[in-house]
Amino acid sequence: MFEDKFSDRTKNIEASEIREVLKVTEKPEVISFAGGLPAPELFPVEEIKIACEAVLTEAGSDALQYSTTEGYTPLREAIAQRLKDIGIETAIDQLLMIGGSQQGLDLTGKLLLNDHDTVICESPTYLAAINAFKVYNASFVEVETDEEGMNMEKLEKALQAHPQAKFIYTIPDFQNPTGRTLSLARRKKMVALANQYNILIVEDNPYGAIRFAGEALPPVKHFDTEDRVIYLSTFSKIFSPGLRLGWICANEVFINKFVQLKQAADLHTDSFAQRLTAKYLELFDLDAHIEKIKAVYRMRRQTMIQCIERFFPMQVQHSSPEGGLFIWVELPESVDARAVFDICIQNNVAFVPGEAFFPNQGKRNTLRLNYSNMSEEKITEGMRRLGTVLTSILGDNVANF
């Protein structure tokens, strides 16, 4: 009924199989490592209450009225300062407030992608970025990743093979789904290659502030000598995801067009959410709050890694993230994680089968685990269940691998 009226782009978008799969993880008896939610018990509820009260008392109706598409100036000023602190020199004219960094992906697709344009991305990459770009009928060229992120030799080959590719999409810090971080040398190399091959970079950085081990690396945009990097970030992982507040930082040429597209898309981002976040930043110490998040996630990540070592068969590989929310697991090549998932659900434990994170052809022996959203006790119990399933499948039979 009416499907014949749908646009071609809509027909490209299938109901996400993964979404259906994950519905079974919502049963209360299931310990689910499938989500990607921040720990809600860390949300600064009381501080936000104070910020709401202060905004409505001080700004009154201004906080509830239509506002500019660009975003609330004091908030953009605070973000510009925070970006400066991590090595991005910017000004508020280069910042646009958006409805979470997901909207940055949609607007980037809108701004840059014609039908069948090529996006070069990490393999695997963020599922909802794949979906955002698919809306604009993108083609994907996947570049292999290892523990240091995207392989630069492979990237150069991809650039040579696809000279018309529109942009490189990268999540350099604690990538979703792998948890891996692009090394310093590769960050510099990525920018050099972008300059050489005249391609843009879309740097998606939702997790960068959540580093609990190792040394912080400057964003790719820090090395951007030709304003080729469109940088996306968000308050979702460090403050509150429900408020849907993110930003785009890019050269004014991009921002001016983004503003036009944002205006046509939804006029502007929630004024009240912007003001209460600015007020929170004024009254409280976000960095101290982030330290609390990091301390908790550090322990949860450590617990999960310890459980892998303790409960999983030896032939299972895993990433060792220094921050963020996720660990990536590779099973022996002959094992289908989707089949493992079905057995796990019988045993009340869940994860995301990795296949969905590959835009072209998935590695079916992979899976993603989230550790940010539950207690260490629950992590240990869930991992014990998962380990039992994996051991029952893999046994001591390492001959195949």
Next chain:
Amino acid sequence: MFEDKFSDRTKNIEASEIREVLKVTEKPEVISFAGGLPAPELFPVEEIKIACEAVLTEAGSDALQYSTTEGYTPLREAIAQRLKDIGIETAIDQLLMIGGSQQGLDLTGKLLLNDHDTVICESPTYLAAINAFKVYNASFVEVETDEEGMNMEKLEKALQAHPQAKFIYTIPDFQNPTGRTLSLARRKKMVALANQYNILIVEDNPYGAIRFAGEALPPVKHFDTEDRVIYLSTFSKIFSPGLRLGWICANEVFINKFVQLKQAADLHTDSFAQRLTAKYLELFDLDAHIEKIKAVYRMRRQTMIQCIERFFPMQVQHSSPEGGLFIWVELPESVDARAVFDICIQNNVAFVPGEAFFPNQGKRNTLRLNYSNMSEEKITEGMRRLGTVLTSILGDNVANF
């Protein structure tokens, strides 16, 4: 710089001339009828303060976490009840919460429009709808309107001439920019024509609740026998526009696809804004609040009409809205409202020249006036200035008209 990387759709979107024009209206000495803002002094600031406090106390971190794309269930239930009250029988599965009804226009374009698909619309029509659909490279067929809204004979001719047109876009109640309302007979006829010619209808109803004269008419969707109407509405004009809260009401076939597109666009609408609005609806009486808005707008509209009769030359025509925020003015055909605007700015009064509201070829002798956003005193003074300018241009010289 990098413009060669932009998508074709982006190249279609010019920097809005009107936006540049309106920048001069922001000077404090200018009395501007150019905006479209609700009266901020009527926003229920204290009630919203109480709702925020209650939500954060009762729901705590749940109000700040990621939530479902479809939207907060108690809010959708309350909206379903409100829709029932105006003649739309619906259920929450037919409702999607969005970031203001503007996002509904963007998602509708995304869902339905291939390049060069035709949208049939009122002439003139809402500027930001034109922009939203232009992003998807729409073509527009304008149908003449009169005091009863879109002309149905002309609509039928348009449907015959454009059998592949994707949808009819209509703002039946107190249209932006004309303030006109589609008559009851024409509402029925529009649905009958849509059925006959197998076309969809996008009904945009941001102003319907703000009726301060005449009798309320059921929405076009009330007469929708074949689920062809995609209905958009919002809390912007009756509660707070800054919160960016609107909804789509449509058959599940549409909603399911809208959910996928919304998820790719920005995951979901601000959870906190949804919850505080639901809490407001629970604790307070929105309809009583709307009565206050109506009482104020009724007086402002009356003042503006009286000023037209008192200060404007006789040959100037105007609409007589029974609700909403706008009055439409037609000058004699030889007069260019853009030139009038320039003189008005010298005299510290402003409006929107009407040309921008015509997607194809504008009637340059038209203009839009907003009365919702200022006191009666200010309206009177601004209209006096505007009348002086118009009299100086038109004088007693009616010979041309």
